Amino acid sequence: MRDLKVSFSTRQGVVRAVDGLSFDVGAKEVLGIVGESGSGKSVAMYSMLGLVRDANVEITGSVKFQGREILGLSDKEMQSVRGGEVGMIFQDPMTALTPVYTVGWQLVEQLRAHNDMTKEQARERAIELLAEVGIPDPKSRVNHYPHEFSGGMRQRVVIAMALSCNPKLLIADEPTTALDVTTQAQILDLMERLQERHGSSIVIITHDMGVIAEIADRVIVMYAGRPAEIGPEIDVVRSPRHPYTWGLLGAVPRADVKNRRLVTIPGNAVSPLAVPEGCAFAARCPHKMDICDQRPVLRGANNHLDACWLTDEQRLAIRSVATTRGEA
Amino acid sequence: MFRYIIRRLISAVLVMFAISVMVFLIFFATPGVNPAARIAGRSASPEVLRHVSIEFGLDKPLPIRYLIMMYHLFIKQDLTSYVNIGDKIIPQIIAAAPITLSLVFGAAVIWLIVGILGGVVAASNRGKFIDPLIMFIGIATISIPAYWLGEMVNLITQDKLHASLFPWLPNGGYVAITSNPWQWALHLLFPWLTLAALYSGIYARVLRGELINAMNEDYIRTARAKGLSERRILYRHALRCSLITIVSLFGLDFGALIGGAALLTEVVFGLQGVGWLTYQGLTNLDLPLIMGCVMYGAFFVVLASAVVDILYAYLDPRVRIAT
Numbered sequence: 001m002r003d004l005k006v007s008f009s010t011r012q013g014v015v016r017a018v019d020g021l022s023f024d025v026g027a028k029e030v031l032g033i034v035g036e037s038g039s040g041k042s043v044a045m046y047s048m049l050g051l052v053r054d055a056n057v058e059i060t061g062s063v064k065f066q067g068r069e070i071l072g073l074s075d076k077e078m079q080s081v082r083g084g085e086v087g088m089i090f091q092d093p094m095t096a097l098t099p100v101y102t103v104g105w106q107l108v109e110q111l112r113a114h115n116d117m118t119k120e121q122a123r124e125r126a127i128e129l130l131a132e133v134g135i136p137d138p139k140s141r142v143n144h145y146p147h148e149f150s151g152g153m154r155q156r157v158v159i160a161m162a163l164s165c166n167p168k169l170l171i172a173d174e175p176t177t178a179l180d181v182t183t184q185a186q187i188l189d190l191m192e193r194l195q196e197r198h199g200s201s202i203v204i205i206t207h208d209m210g211v212i213a214e215i216a217d218r219v220i221v222m223y224a225g226r227p228a229e230i231g232p233e234i235d236v237v238r239s240p241r242h243p244y245t246w247g248l249l250g251a252v253p254r255a256d257v258k259n260r261r262l263v264t265i266p267g268n269a270v271s272p273l274a275v276p277e278g279c280a281f282a283a284r285c286p287h288k289m290d291i292c293d294q295r296p297v298l299r300g301a302n303n304h305l306d307a308c309w310l311t312d313e314q315r316l317a318i319r320s321v322a323t324t325r326g327e328a
Numbered sequence: 329m330f331r332y333i334i335r336r337l338i339s340a341v342l343v344m345f346a347i348s349v350m351v352f353l354i355f356f357a358t359p360g361v362n363p364a365a366r367i368a369g370r371s372a373s374p375e376v377l378r379h380v381s382i383e384f385g386l387d388k389p390l391p392i393r394y395l396i397m398m399y400h401l402f403i404k405q406d407l408t409s410y411v412n413i414g415d416k417i418i419p420q421i422i423a424a425a426p427i428t429l430s431l432v433f434g435a436a437v438i439w440l441i442v443g444i445l446g447g448v449v450a451a452s453n454r455g456k457f458i459d460p461l462i463m464f465i466g467i468a469t470i471s472i473p474a475y476w477l478g479e480m481v482n483l484i485t486q487d488k489l490h491a492s493l494f495p496w497l498p499n500g501g502y503v504a505i506t507s508n509p510w511q512w513a514l515h516l517l518f519p520w521l522t523l524a525a526l527y528s529g530i531y532a533r534v535l536r537g538e539l540i541n542a543m544n545e546d547y548i549r550t551a552r553a554k555g556l557s558e559r560r561i562l563y564r565h566a567l568r569c570s571l572i573t574i575v576s577l578f579g580l581d582f583g584a585l586i587g588g589a590a591l592l593t594e595v596v597f598g599l600q601g602v603g604w605l606t607y608q609g610l611t612n613l614d615l616p617l618i619m620g621c622v623m624y625g626a627f628f629v630v631l632a633s634a635v636v637d638i639l640y641a642y643l644d645p646r647v648r649i650a651t
Contacts, residue, residue: 049553051552055455075558080555082552082555083553083554083555084555088550090549092546095546095547096550097550098547098568098569099569099646100568100569100643100644100645109554109556113555113556158550161550161554
C-alpha cells in the first residue's frame with residue numbers, strides 16, 4: 001500500500017479517515033495495525049478491498065497485490081480477489097454469518113465461487129476445513145445453522161471460510177475483540193497455526209497491544225488516520241519511539257506493580273473532522289515542541305520508522321527519566 | 329418441529345372456540361337487544377318470533393343456547409335465514425366460496441409478482457429516480473379506496489370506453505372456471521387488477537425497507553468479502569432474509585381475504601363471493617347469515633395465522649430453537 005488516503009465528504013465537512021498510509025506485507029508475515037477506535041485502521045483495509053460502498057467516499061493512493069494494482073478495479077474484477085486471494089474475517093462473529101443457511105452451505109458457496117468443484121467435492125472440503133479450525137464433530141456440524149454455534153465457534157467458522165480458498169493474504173479486523181480472553185487465546189493460536197500451514201500473510205487490526213505482542217511480526221501504530229510508528233514488533237514494543245506508542249504501552253496495566261493509578265493518555269482522540277495540519281498527536285503530547293506545527297515525516301533507521309520530530313538524543317533523555325521514575 | 333406444529337394447531341382450535349363464544353355473545357347476549365327480533369328480521373310476526381325462540385332455545389340458559397347455535401351451524405348445517413325465508417346459510421356460503429377464492433388467488437399472484445419486483449428494483453436502485461417513483465406509485469395505490477378504484481375501473485371499462493377499448497370485456501358477473509376457463513379469467517381480470525393494486529403498493533414498500541435493512545447487515549459484508557457477485561448477494565442472501573417478513577404478511581392478508589375481506593371489491597364488480605354475501609347480510613340485518621359469514625371469515629384468519637407461524641419456523645431457522 002502506498003500513500004492511501006480515504007476521505008468522506010459529509011455535511012459537517014471532509015472526514016479524513018485515512019491520511020497517507022503506506023506499508024508492505026511480505027509473504028508469510030504477520031502485520032499488526034494498532035490504534036484507538038476511529039484511527040482509520042479498519043477503513044484502510046476495507047477500502048483496499050473495495051468494501052467501502054458509500055457514495056461520498058474518495059479513495060486515492062495505490063494498493064498493489066502481488067504486483068497488480070487493485071485499487072480502482074471494477075467490482076467484477078475484485079470479486080475474484082475477494083475471498084479467493086484475500087480472505088477477511090470480521091469483528092463480531094455473532095452477526096457475520098447469514099442466519100438462514102447452514103454453515104456448510106455458506107462454505108460450499110464460497111468454495112464453488114472460486115473453484116471449479118462439484119457440490120460433493122465442496123462439501124467434503126467444507127468438512128475438512130471445519131475440522132482444521134477445531135470444530136468438533138464436523139460431519140454433523142456442517143449441517144447446523146450459525147445460531148447453533150457459540151461465539152468462539154462461529155469465529156472459527158468465519159476463519160474457515162476466509163481460508164477456504166487458500167488466500168495469500170488474510171485480513172483480520174479485530175477478530176478477538178468480541179470474545180472472552182480464553183477464547184481469544186485459542187483463536188490467536190489457531191490463526192498462527194493456520195498461517196504456517198497455509199503459508200498466507202496476515203494483517204491483523206486490533207486495539208489491544210497484547211494481541212500485537214502475541215502474534216505480530218511487524219506493527220503499524222495508527223493515530224488519526226496517519227501512521228505514527230512502523231517497525232518490527234520487538235523493536236516497537238521494546239523500544240518504542242513515538243510518544244503515542246509510549247502512551248499506549250504505558251497504559252497497559254501492570255499486574256506486578258501494586259497500587260499504581262491507571263495510566264492514561266490525557267485528552268481525547270482527535271476528531272477526524274478536525275485533524276490538524278501539523279502533528280495530529282501534538283495536542284495530547286507532553287513533549288510538544290514548536291516544530292510540531294508541521295506534520296512530521298515518517299523517518300527512522302533499520303525499518304523502524306516513526307512520525308515524530310523528537311531527535312534520538314531527546315528521546316533517550318525522556319526515556320531514561322521515565323525509567324528511573326518507574327513509568328517505562 | 330412436529331411438536332411445534334401440533335401445539336400451534338391446538339392453539340388455533342382454542343382461538344376458534346374463543347371467537348365463536350365471542351360472536352355468539354355479541355349476537356345473543358348484548359343487553360337491551362332482543363335476539364329473537366334480531367334473528368327474525370324486521371317486521372316479523374309474533375308466530376315467527378315464537379318459532380325463533382323455540383328453534384334457538386332462547387328460553388334456555390346461555391351455555392345451552394351457545395351449544396344449540398353451534399349445533400345448527402356446524403353439525404346440522406341447517407341454519408336458516410329468516411329474511412330470505414328458508415334460504416339455508418351454509419350452502420350459500422359454500423357456493424360463494426369458490427368465487428372469492430378465484431378472486432383472491434388471481435389477485436395474489438399479481439400483487440406478489442408486482443410487489444416483489446417493485447421492492448427489489450427500488451432497493452437495488454436506491455437513490456436513483458426509479459426508487460422514489462416506485463414508492464410514490466405504491467403509496468398512491470395504497471391510498472386509493474378499493475370501492476372508488478373499482479367503480480372508476482367499471483366506469484371506464486364498462487361505460488365510457490367499453491365500445492372503443494374494451495368491447496371484449498364481459499359485463500360483470502362470474503363464470504366458473506370449470507365451465508369456461510377463458511371467460512372465467514376475462515370476467516375476473518379487472519377485479520384482480522383492482523384488488524392487486526392496493527396490496528402491490530404495500531408489499532413493494534415493505535420489501536424495499538426490509539431489503540435495505542438487510543443490505544446493511546454484517547453478514548452481507550461477509551458475503552461481499554467472500555467475493556460473491558452483487559446479484560447473488562441481493563437475491564440469495566438479502567432477499568432470502570427479507571422474504572420471511574413478506575411471507576408472514578402475505579399469509580395474514582391472504583387468510584383475511586379468503587374469509588371475505590374483499591367485500592367492497594366483490595360488491596363493486598358484482599361477484600357473488602363471501603364478501604358480497606356478508607354485505608347482503610349486513611344490509612338486510614340477516615343475523616344467521618352474518619353469524620355464518622363471521623365464523624367463516626374468522627376460521628380462515630385463524631388458520632392463516634397458524635400456517636404463517638409454522639411457515640415462519642420453516643423459513644427462519646433461528647425460530648426453531650425457541651419452539
